[in-house]
Amino acid sequence: MSLRANNYYKATSLDDAYQKLKDNPKNAIIAGGLWMKKTGLSYETLIDLSELHLNEIKVNKDEIHVGALVTLRDFETNPEIKKLNGGATSFGVSEVVGPAFRNTATIGGSIFGRFPFSDVIASLLPLDVTVKLYPEQSYSLEEFLNIKGKVDGILTEIVIKKEEGKGYFHKVKATSLDFAMVNISISKRNNKHYIAVGSRPLVASLARKAMIEADKGDFKEAARLAAEELSYLDSNNISKAYRQDLVKVYVLRGLEEVNK
Amino acid sequence: MKLQFFLNGTDVVWDVRPDEYLSNALRRHGIFSIRVGCDESICGSCTVLVDEKPVLSCSVLAITVNGKHVTTVEGIQEEVARLSHFFGEEGANQCSYCGSGMAIIIHALKKEYKNPTDEQIRDFMVGNICRCTGYHSQFKAIKAYLAEGK
Ligand SMILES: Cc1cc2nc3c(=O)[nH]c(=O)nc-3n(C[C@H](O)[C@H](O)[C@H](O)COP(=O)(O)OP(=O)(O)OC[C@H]3O[C@@H](n4cnc5c(N)ncnc54)[C@H](O)[C@@H]3O)c2cc1C
Ligand code: FES
Numbered sequence: 001m002s003l004r005a006n007n008y009y010k011a012t013s014l015d016d017a018y019q020k021l022k023d024n025p026k027n028a029i030i031a032g033g034l035w036m037k038k039t040g041l042s043y044e045t046l047i048d049l050s051e052l053h054l055n056e057i058k059v060n061k062d063e064i065h066v067g068a069l070v071t072l073r074d075f076e077t078n079p080e081i082k083k084l085n086g087g088a089t090s091f092g093v094s095e096v097v098g099p100a101f102r103n104t105a106t107i108g109g110s111i112f113g114r115f116p117f118s119d120v121i122a123s124l125l126p127l128d129v130t131v132k133l134y135p136e137q138s139y140s141l142e143e144f145l146n147i148k149g150k151v152d153g154i155l156t157e158i159v160i161k162k163e164e165g166k167g168y169f170h171k172v173k174a175t176s177l178d179f180a181m182v183n184i185s186i187s188k189r190n191n192k193h194y195i196a197v198g199s200r201p202l203v204a205s206l207a208r209k210a211m212i213e214a215d216k217g218d219f220k221e222a223a224r225l226a227a228e229e230l231s232y233l234d235s236n237n238i239s240k241a242y243r244q245d246l247v248k249v250y251v252l253r254g255l256e257e258v259n260k
Numbered sequence: 261m262k263l264q265f266f267l268n269g270t271d272v273v274w275d276v277r278p279d280e281y282l283s284n285a286l287r288r289h290g291i292f293s294i295r296v297g298c299d300e301s302i303c304g305s306c307t308v309l310v311d312e313k314p315v316l317s318c319s320v321l322a323i324t325v326n327g328k329h330v331t332t333v334e335g336i337q338e339e340v341a342r343l344s345h346f347f348g349e350e351g352a353n354q355c356s357y358c359g360s361g362m363a364i365i366i367h368a369l370k371k372e373y374k375n376p377t378d379e380q381i382r383d384f385m386v387g388n389i390c391r392c393t394g395y396h397s398q399f400k401a402i403k404a405y406l407a408e409g410k
């Protein structure tokens with residue numbers, strides 16, 4: 001598959017990019033362009049944001065600001081990102097295909113796409129992450145994933161709150177280059193647990209009842225709840241029941257891991 | 261569209277379509293070391309360096325390398341000859357379709373890690389599929405190549 005396009009346009013500002021996007025429903029922002037290649041759609045104009053300095057990771061005392069065009073590889077190898085969630089966030093992102101792929105795929109494209117199988121989204125969801133858009137809008141990652149219909153805007157950056165914590169990420173896959181059958185991502189910080197389950201095959205969600213049970217220290221019950229409270233579906237290579245069994249096992253392992 | 265970039269150190273100007281992939285543009289200009297195995301961003305046989313970083317040439321639009329440095333195996337001939345020696349010693353090449361992508365990713369691995377662990381080597385190579393060798397002989401060849409001169 002390959003995308004098709006009649007024009008390629010380098011935006012000079014966010015406003016310029018947004019106006020161009022609005023000009024024609026067949027115009028689109030292109031980031032790494034990997035997913036756009038896979039879907040093979042036709043566009044009138046591809047809008048490139050590479051002149052807008054969105055490929056930087058900036059760190060201050062409390063937050064990490066990650067520009068939309070930061071590649072997955074630059075993200076996962078950044079020393080501040082490696083410290084997050086005991087290394088689990090960086091590890092989760094490193095589970096996407098190979099390094100050459102991750103040198104092109106971006107954080108912005110990965111989050112804006114809201115892909116159900118996404119290891120990137122699952123890795124980030126248990127953290128305190130804000131998604132920023134132009135024209136100015138700001139959502140928690142969870143809110144962003146729950147926006148109904150098409151999102152209107154350009155993703156400019158995500159902001160991750162720096163917090164000490166322990167983490168766990170596990171992607172269940174048939175082969176090393178495959179999409180996840182399920183991905184489980186856990187963070188424990190300030191004595192609270194955050195549990196995300198993705199690729200169910202629905203987009204990652206927080207298992208809130210399981211999180212409450214985990215805070216009380218009943219990890220088995222938390223794992224059982226995580227397998228029950230979220231929606232799971234059958235897909236080609238894996239049944240709903242098997243997915244739920246996997247979640248029970250790996251949520252328990254993850255909770256034990258972050259409480260070692 | 262006009263595309264200006266440096267191909268293995270030489271300044272070139274080509275005409276490309278806005279939706280033309282780099283692999284296609286390179287092959288159209290006679291760089292046949294670029295092999296398009298899957299055309300699905302998965303197999304790694306089309307890997308090239310863009311500003312010293314490995315990327316999948318089947319999956320990046322040619323126009324995005326404007327002003328940048330692109331390196332194919334033609335640009336790292338000496339290194340490829342050394343690597344071929346170790347691949348030969350270990351019987352790590354059969355059809356060699358994956359070979360140029362492998363050479364590029366191994367070049368990048370060597371640049372990125374001084375003393376990579378076995379796990380780091382495996383993780384770095386995961387996106388380069390070889391349908392012939394079963395990887396063990398390649399892994400041994402890579403280790404021998406990286407150990408050379410240490
Ligand atoms: C073969 C293949 C295998 C994959 N395997 C995995 C996997 O195992 N795990 C995993 O987590 N992911 C996987 N992915 C997804 C991948 O990691 C990226 O999430 C995906 O490629 C999107 O990133 P991109 O930069 O290429 O986005 P693009 O393809 O450029 O864009 C994706 C979408 O987002 C829009 N967009 C991009 N950036 C912005 C922005 N800043 N603002 C507004 N809209 C924007 C585009 O218009 C497009 O609709 C896979 C993808 C492919 C093609
Ligand atoms: S041909 Fe490019 S990844 Fe397979």
Ligand code: FES
Binds near residue numbers: 358
């Ligand atoms: S030697 Fe044939 S694909 Fe690798």
